[in-house]
Amino acid sequence: LLHDFPDELRADIAMHLNKDILQLPLFSSASRGCLRSLSLHIKTSFCAPGEYLIRHGDALHAQHFVLKDGMVLAIL
Numbered sequence: 001l002l003h004d005f006p007d008e009l010r011a012d013i014a015m016h017l018n019k020d021i022l023q024l025p026l027f028s029s030a031s032r033g034c035l036r037s038l039s040l041h042i043k044t045s046f047c048a049p050g051e052y053l054i055r056h057g058d059a060l061h062a063q064h065f066v067l068k069d070g071m072v073l074a075i076l
Helices: 007-017 032-039
Strands: 065-068 071-075
Touching (some): 007 032
16 A cells, blocks of 8 residues: 555655654664665564564574564564
């Protein structure tokens, strides 16, 4: 759905949807332009308790943040 909107509007929506992640200390020195660009690439997924996110030996193609109640539990 977002792909049909103009770039500026997509970035504004993505910034709002991903504000909890973008406020992490990791991104504190990033410029607003950098955060806008990053926000367009963030994908949220939810996992059930006991579900494997990755397994030993898996190739990672992205950085994963494990969040619970707004707290970062792990960065993969």
